[in-house]
Amino acid sequence: MEMIKVENLKKSFGNIEVLKDISLNVDKGDVIAILGPSGSGKSTFLRSLIDLVEIDGGSIYIEGEALCENAVYPHAKEKRRILAKTGMVFQHFNLFPHKNVRDNLLLAPMLKKQGTRDELNKKAMDILEKVGLVEKINEMPKNLSGGQKQRVAIARALMCDPDILLFDEPTSALDPELTGEVLNVIRDLSKEKMTMLIVTHEIGFAREAANKVLFMDGGYVLGFGTPEEIIDSNENTRIKNFFAKMTY
Amino acid sequence: MAVGCLLTLKLFIITIVLSMPLGLVLTFLYTSKNKALNKVVAFYILIMRGTPLLLQIFFVYFGLPYTPIIGKYLTISDRFTAGAVAFILNYAAYFAEIFRGGLLSVDKGQYEAAKVLGLTDMQTRFKIVLPQMFRISLPAVSNEAIILIKDTALITAIGLSDLLKVTKTIVNKTTNISAFLVAAIFYLIMSYVLTIVFRLLEKKFAF
Numbered sequence: 001m002e003m004i005k006v007e008n009l010k011k012s013f014g015n016i017e018v019l020k021d022i023s024l025n026v027d028k029g030d031v032i033a034i035l036g037p038s039g040s041g042k043s044t045f046l047r048s049l050i051d052l053v054e055i056d057g058g059s060i061y062i063e064g065e066a067l068c069e070n071a072v073y074p075h076a077k078e079k080r081r082i083l084a085k086t087g088m089v090f091q092h093f094n095l096f097p098h099k100n101v102r103d104n105l106l107l108a109p110m111l112k113k114q115g116t117r118d119e120l121n122k123k124a125m126d127i128l129e130k131v132g133l134v135e136k137i138n139e140m141p142k143n144l145s146g147g148q149k150q151r152v153a154i155a156r157a158l159m160c161d162p163d164i165l166l167f168d169e170p171t172s173a174l175d176p177e178l179t180g181e182v183l184n185v186i187r188d189l190s191k192e193k194m195t196m197l198i199v200t201h202e203i204g205f206a207r208e209a210a211n212k213v214l215f216m217d218g219g220y221v222l223g224f225g226t227p228e229e230i231i232d233s234n235e236n237t238r239i240k241n242f243f244a245k246m247t248y
Numbered sequence: 249m250a251v252g253c254l255l256t257l258k259l260f261i262i263t264i265v266l267s268m269p270l271g272l273v274l275t276f277l278y279t280s281k282n283k284a285l286n287k288v289v290a291f292y293i294l295i296m297r298g299t300p301l302l303l304q305i306f307f308v309y310f311g312l313p314y315t316p317i318i319g320k321y322l323t324i325s326d327r328f329t330a331g332a333v334a335f336i337l338n339y340a341a342y343f344a345e346i347f348r349g350g351l352l353s354v355d356k357g358q359y360e361a362a363k364v365l366g367l368t369d370m371q372t373r374f375k376i377v378l379p380q381m382f383r384i385s386l387p388a389v390s391n392e393a394i395i396l397i398k399d400t401a402l403i404t405a406i407g408l409s410d411l412l413k414v415t416k417t418i419v420n421k422t423t424n425i426s427a428f429l430v431a432a433i434f435y436l437i438m439s440y441v442l443t444i445v446f447r448l449l450e451k452k453f454a455f
Contacts, residue, residue: 051363107365
């Protein structure tokens with residue numbers, strides 16, 4: 001069964017058609033880098049998979065269940081159930097600024113009654129250990145560096161035991177010397193067979209950590225295949241030109 | 249003079265305690281998806297901010313009883329209650345605007361983060377948005393509270409003896425202006441205490 005299945009997805013903002021006809025199957029453990037020029041619809045596509053963008057046409061299935069079928073959505077509670085195993089990490093982290101690291105991690109699972117405070121506390125420690133931030137558990141977000149904030153954001157998403165993680169330009173707001181620590185965490189997750197979709201401009205990272213690359217342009221998927229097929233030896237002139245212009 | 253101080257304090261506390269929650273409710277209605285409700289609240293705020301508080305105090309005490317048909321149910325015979333009602337209705341409008349500003353300042357990324365973590369709209373509102381809205385609103389709320397402590401003097405208009413009224417009587421009686429000085433110091437101390445309290449709150453909830 002596919003982790004995510006997208007059929008003929010369409011999305012417009014006003015008169016502008018941003019996503020024109022997207023179909024995609026994502027298998028378990030896939031790490032898919034979504035590449036393409038600005039304005040190609042990468043982020044909109046990613047956001048539609050977790051219901052931050054409501055689509056106008058087509059269907060989205062998450063682990064076999066319909067988040068949206070022919071542009072018809074179930075009610076909010078049903079959507080929450082279907083998306084319970086899906087998490088997302090944002091470009092600007094979106095940590096809760098009024099809560100310390102611990103409470104950022106505990107808030108959602110506590111509200112969803114996914115364990116006692118003690119259990120969740122222990123889980124938070126384990127996950128922070130994994131992203132190398134145990135000693136920051138009582139810090140407020142404003143006292144963390146960008147790279148640390150993003151690692152806390154990933155930890156927060158992991159608290160809900162996701163099967164699928166979506167990353168929307170996770171390193172674009174970071175100083176270059178801080179991107180490494182975030183990419184390392186994503187790399188570790190890929191070793192644990194986490195299914196991930198990553199909108200990124202880090203071609204080097206896509207080549208090395210992703211098993212598939214999705215190339216988008218003008219609201220269409222122009223290419224979907226292994227990093228070698230898409231980045232190194234593609235016959236499509238549009239794709240070739242894009243990578244020829246990248247300095248990496 | 250102590251009696252006047254007490255009345256001023258009482259009016260201040262009652263107004264603050266009741267107008268803030270009412271303002272919050274107005275903010276919710278103002279920003280809700282119901283267009284009709286938005287308009288009603290917008291009109292309410294226009295009236296409350298667009299006419300003098302003094303007029304509103306007169307209206308609640310002297311005017312409401314003359315309302316056709318339902319006038320007798322709207323009569324508030326106790327001067328203090330009538331004055332407090334006017335203050336609460338007026339300040340709620342200002343607080344509603346302050347909270348609306350705070351609400352607009354909460355980053356939309358916060359709503360998105362809450363949603364992808366599986367929070368319901370209610371949980372998002374009460375656990376994520378409101379705490380940040382209050383924090384953002386604090387300096388403006390502090391400002392409003394300091395204005396209120398001095399506005400309380402308007403209640404003299406319906407014959408109540410607040411601090412200022414008592415002071416004036418003393419000055420008339422004694423032909424000595426030192427009572428004015430005492431009143432000024434009282435208002436100053438109140439404002440100063442409020443400033444300190446809000447500074448502490450800002451520090452405590454800094455993020």
